[in-house]
Amino acid sequence: MSAANTANWIRAGLLALPVYGLLTFWTTIDPQPDPTKHYEAWARYVTTNHYVLTHVLGSGLGTVLAIFGVFALGAYLANGRAGRLGLVAMVITVMGQALFLMVIGVSAFSAPGQGQAYLAGIEELDKLPPTFADTATAVTGLLLIVLTFVGNVLLGVAVWRSGTLPKWAGVLWVAAAVLMWPLGIVIAVAITNSTPRTVLVGALLIVVSGGWIAWSVLRRPSAEAVGVTAQPRVR
Numbered sequence: 001m002s003a004a005n006t007a008n009w010i011r012a013g014l015l016a017l018p019v020y021g022l023l024t025f026w027t028t029i030d031p032q033p034d035p036t037k038h039y040e041a042w043a044r045y046v047t048t049n050h051y052v053l054t055h056v057l058g059s060g061l062g063t064v065l066a067i068f069g070v071f072a073l074g075a076y077l078a079n080g081r082a083g084r085l086g087l088v089a090m091v092i093t094v095m096g097q098a099l100f101l102m103v104i105g106v107s108a109f110s111a112p113g114q115g116q117a118y119l120a121g122i123e124e125l126d127k128l129p130p131t132f133a134d135t136a137t138a139v140t141g142l143l144l145i146v147l148t149f150v151g152n153v154l155l156g157v158a159v160w161r162s163g164t165l166p167k168w169a170g171v172l173w174v175a176a177a178v179l180m181w182p183l184g185i186v187i188a189v190a191i192t193n194s195t196p197r198t199v200l201v202g203a204l205l206i207v208v209s210g211g212w213i214a215w216s217v218l219r220r221p222s223a224e225a226v227g228v229t230a231q232p233r234v235r
Helices: 003-028 039-046 049-077 083-119 132-161 167-192 197-218
Strands: none
Touching: 003 049, 003 197, 039 083, 049 083, 049 132, 049 197, 083 132, 132 167, 167 197
């Protein structure tokens, strides 16, 4: 494949990053009620079409776009001075995002049935003892949080060190990772059982940072868009 074609694929992939941020923002505008305190409200919430659509088109599609975007960012960084770090960060982040797809799938397609069963009169459903599947889900969730957070922090550092991408876009990317994972998903899982507002702010930072990165690459000639530069330009 020619450098021009490769550059076009990278540019298209990078454009997926701000779209991922927008979809994440949309899916977290209206967080679910805490099922440990308001189980009936939660049951009514998860049986709506809105819940399924935000999980499938927001979280699910957004995560798929995030994977494409991270692959494109890793490919762009590969030939630069932060190439090794960028590729390591790409692999770690994609592994975490792939695991996140599994959890999102369970939530999108099983929670509505659970909510419907409760509303139909099976009121002891939430008191069933945990199963091995619940334990596996918890372990998978912990692993994806660690991988996705660490991978995104390393991606932000790689952007900062690249010498060709805007440094502050990397800073915003790291800030988004902190807001979305330790201060977002971890709090949701461990304390609130509902998505906190920090995830909304993190999603907006992804829109800004991802859009800034994509715009920076779109403005460059094809050779530079595949990470081949004669003189690194630091911002």
